[in-house]
Amino acid sequence: MEKHPPLAILKTCPCCKGKAELSDMVVAETQMWQVHCNQCGLSSELDDDAEFSVQCWNRRLESDGLRMWLTLSATAIPLVSVIAFLAGTYLGMSL
Numbered sequence: 001m002e003k004h005p006p007l008a009i010l011k012t013c014p015c016c017k018g019k020a021e022l023s024d025m026v027v028a029e030t031q032m033w034q035v036h037c038n039q040c041g042l043s044s045e046l047d048d049d050a051e052f053s054v055q056c057w058n059r060r061l062e063s064d065g066l067r068m069w070l071t072l073s074a075t076a077i078p079l080v081s082v083i084a085f086l087a088g089t090y091l092g093m094s095l
Contacts, residue, residue, distance in 0.1 A: 011058045013037035020057060022050060 010020040018039025024031055025046075033050040035057035036043035047053045 009058075010035060010054060013040060013042055015042050016040040022054060024050070 010022065012018065013020055016037065016039050018037045020035050020037055022033060022035050024033050026032070027046065030048055032046040032048055033053040034043055034046050035053050044053055044057050047056070
């Protein structure tokens with residue numbers, strides 16, 4: 001597997017924030033490209049277009065903000081429910 005300079009700036013790994021690298025390999029006589037993280041090993045799928053591989057890798061980070069809010073919501077909703085239940089029990093309210 002040869003290593004090549006990126007065609008565009010590669011964003012950091014969405015899992016570990018490690019450095020990403022664009023590599024190529026020949027599969028069935030076709031040059032294929034893949035972006036992978038040097039730290040955790042996460043990689044994109046092989047593709048015959050290097051620019052497309054880079055675009056797919058960079059697009060992954062755009063959903064990190066949404067993922068954070070979904071995780072926060074999934075944690076906060078049960079927490080608020082438990083606090084409301086305990087407060088209601090403490091104040092003598094019943095359902």
